[in-house]
Amino acid sequence: MTEMAIPSLVDLCSTYAVAGDLGGDVIYRLASGYAHGKQWTLLTSDATQPEGAAPGSPGAGRVTASDNVSALVTLYSVHTFAAAVADLERYARS
Numbered sequence: 001m002t003e004m005a006i007p008s009l010v011d012l013c014s015t016y017a018v019a020g021d022l023g024g025d026v027i028y029r030l031a032s033g034y035a036h037g038k039q040w041t042l043l044t045s046d047a048t049q050p051e052g053a054a055p056g057s058p059g060a061g062r063v064t065a066s067d068n069v070s071a072l073v074t075l076y077s078v079h080t081f082a083a084a085v086a087d088l089e090r091y092a093r094s
Helices: 009-016 024-035 039-044 067-093
Strands: 046-048 062-064
Touching: 009 024, 009 067, 024 039, 024 067
Parallel strands: none
Antiparallel strands: 046 062
16 A cells, blocks of 8 residues: 555545635635634624614624525535545545
């Protein structure tokens, strides 16, 4: 059996991701950020301020996940996984 190099997860996602204009590394980093609760993922969320508050003023507000972004990251992740499994199955048959 020959030795083979194992690529990083980011490299694997770049190889298998089908994400339109987004690269596989973007999908990996978004999904990883959500999974690990990174604060920067709030930038992809929907934020609202309390009624009557001046725009941009500090204070309490509500942050909710963007359904569109969540659905796209999930969809691209599933497609990436399916592409990787299909390649593994091709390899196993050869």
